[in-house]
Amino acid sequence: MTMARDITLRKAAGPPPDDSAPGTAGTPGAAAGGGAAAVGLEDVAVRFRTKKRDVTALHEVSLDVAPGEFVAIVGPSGCGKSTLLKLVAGLLRASAGAVRLHGDRVGGPRHDIGYVFQRAALLEWRTARRNILLQAEMRRMPGERARARADELIAMTGLSGFEDAYPHELSGGMQQRVALCRALLHEPPVLLMDEPFGALDALTREQMNMELNRIWRETRTTVLLVTHSISEAVYLADRVVVMSPRPGTITEIIDVGLPPERDYTETLGRPEFREAAGHIRGLLGAASAQD
Numbered sequence: 188m189t190m191a192r193d194i195t196l197r198k199a200a201g202p203p204p205d206d207s208a209p210g211t212a213g214t215p216g217a218a219a220g221g222g223a224a225a226v227g228l229e230d231v232a233v234r235f236r237t238k239k240r241d242v243t244a245l246h247e248v249s250l251d252v253a254p255g256e257f258v259a260i261v262g263p264s265g266c267g268k269s270t271l272l273k274l275v276a277g278l279l280r281a282s283a284g285a286v287r288l289h290g291d292r293v294g295g296p297r298h299d300i301g302y303v304f305q306r307a308a309l310l311e312w313r314t315a316r317r318n319i320l321l322q323a324e325m326r327r328m329p330g331e332r333a334r335a336r337a338d339e340l341i342a343m344t345g346l347s348g349f350e351d352a353y354p355h356e357l358s359g360g361m362q363q364r365v366a367l368c369r370a371l372l373h374e375p376p377v378l379l380m381d382e383p384f385g386a387l388d389a390l391t392r393e394q395m396n397m398e399l400n401r402i403w404r405e406t407r408t409t410v411l412l413v414t415h416s417i418s419e420a421v422y423l424a425d426r427v428v429v430m431s432p433r434p435g436t437i438t439e440i441i442d443v444g445l446p447p448e449r450d451y452t453e454t455l456g457r458p459e460f461r462e463a464a465g466h467i468r469g470l471l472g473a474a475s476a477q478d
């Protein structure tokens with residue numbers, strides 16, 4: 188399929204070639220590829236004040252994500268991963284520091300992002316297609332364009348033949364595909380995913396990982412994915428951000444160093460994959476890491 192986005196964006200992904208810290212992508216916040224980062228966090232802190240306690244969820248977090256780059260975020264529960272995504276979406280305000288999307292300061296909820304959560308959160312009384320088109324209705328997208336884009340996404344995610352099925356007639360994996368189509372309908376330059384496959388069985392999850400790799404390559408969307416799975420993070424991402432327990436800071440950013448097109452079995456057997464996964468497992472500690 189053809190997309191308006193320029194294929195050369197891919198070249199901007201990842202750190203510039205002269206940023207050559209071995210095995211890592213340099214310091215957090217290092218400019219990636221020149222020009223405005225798709226997502227930029229600069230010395231960001233988030234503090235929650237409730238009646239019972241004050242919680243520092245994020246502390247001095249700096250990260251630049253290049254246009255078209257795929258960045259995965261791993262870290263123990265409660266380290267601020269969801270908080271980080273909400274900041275980028277403009278659903279939360281930083282207590283300190285700056286959050287930017289394509290160079291613009293994020294000051295409120297953003298419409299130029301897509302968001303996928305662990306639960307598909309589909310409307311039970313709407314068919315798959317009409318759940319996807321909900322995005323268009325909320326954004327008042329022209330109907331014809333929205334329907335054409337929905338059809339493209341349905342084909343791309345393997346949902347053809349299930350357009351008219353209701354959520355209860357779909358498997359968990361199919362429901363997440365519908366949620367993904369809904370998030371991509373308006374062609375957002377940035378896609379935020381918060382443990383999107385956490386509720387799926389292992390085989391379906393692998394399949395979704397392969398599909399997400401392909402969809403990312405086809406759409407050139409910048410992706411920020413939060414996951415508990417080290418192998419999911421390494422298989423999918425250009426770089427993996429490892430976070431520390433609360434208050435969440437970035438411990439290290441690992442440059443995976445694999446080509447964008449990744450056959451699942453072949454990739455998991457590659458030395459770069461094993462090295463990155465082993466390194467991340469060591470950083471997280473056996474107790475908090477999954478697979």
Ligand SMILES: Nc1ncnc2c1ncn2[C@@H]1O[C@H](COP(=O)(O)OP(=O)(O)O)[C@@H](O)[C@H]1O
Binds near residue numbers: 242264265266267269
């Ligand atoms: N709205 C909120 N009010 C108060 N505390 C919050 C709020 N949202 C998150 N927190 C706290 O901030 C910390 C980070 O939360 P979160 O970003 O959800 O972590 P993660 O997604 O990594 O598991 C946790 O200690 C959580 O309890």
Ligand SMILES: [Mg+2]
Binds near residue numbers: 268270
């Ligand atoms: Mg979370």
